[in-house]
Amino acid sequence: MSKFALIMNVSGVSPESYSKVFENEDSYNLFAGTGSMEMAAELVKKLAEEGFDLINLCGDFDDDITKRFIEIGQGKMQIYHADYFPEEMAKLEALPSLKEYGFICIVGGLEKIERLALLSGECNTSLMLVKDLEMACQAAEALAAEGINFIELCSWFDQERTRAIIAAVKGAVPVGSCGLNK
Numbered sequence: 001m002s003k004f005a006l007i008m009n010v011s012g013v014s015p016e017s018y019s020k021v022f023e024n025e026d027s028y029n030l031f032a033g034t035g036s037m038e039m040a041a042e043l044v045k046k047l048a049e050e051g052f053d054l055i056n057l058c059g060d061f062d063d064d065i066t067k068r069f070i071e072i073g074q075g076k077m078q079i080y081h082a083d084y085f086p087e088e089m090a091k092l093e094a095l096p097s098l099k100e101y102g103f104i105c106i107v108g109g110l111e112k113i114e115r116l117a118l119l120s121g122e123c124n125t126s127l128m129l130v131k132d133l134e135m136a137c138q139a140a141e142a143l144a145a146e147g148i149n150f151i152e153l154c155s156w157f158d159q160e161r162t163r164a165i166i167a168a169v170k171g172a173v174p175v176g177s178c179g180l181n182k
Contacts (some may be wrong), residue, residue, distance in 0.1 A: 003052040005030040009060035010123045020116040026108035031127050048073035056154050056178040057081035082152040084176040092174035102143040102151040104128045104136050113139050137168035144169040153177040
């Protein structure tokens, strides 16, 4: 069974107050917010001890922090942070708000889109769990139609797959991916 985590930097939250788990026979998936980089580092250490295989970080984490987290995890797991194509980054930086956040994640063994929500005064996260690119495009279209501010994708989404999601939302919202720099 694979063990995956998404760590988001959200002011004023902790993994205890802002997290969801989705588990099936194929995988265990943790989606958690941390209110500081120190809190995120502690969570990375804990996840390494618990045998997680892969961690994705929201776009608030950069290359230096990601390298630090890889060291904290003692190289036991892969860690990637969300990044953006230049044109998508320009759209992201122009946003007046980042409160409505969408994240799309590939999860094996799904027959339909699974949706989880994390809510706080600072950030509302819509987590869309999908099995393939077709389902991911449907999830992205739904998020864009609902007025999400931006979407990030798990590390399964390489450059080509990320561009497919950008096309699916017709450029309506910025799209980044944890798989752009793998």
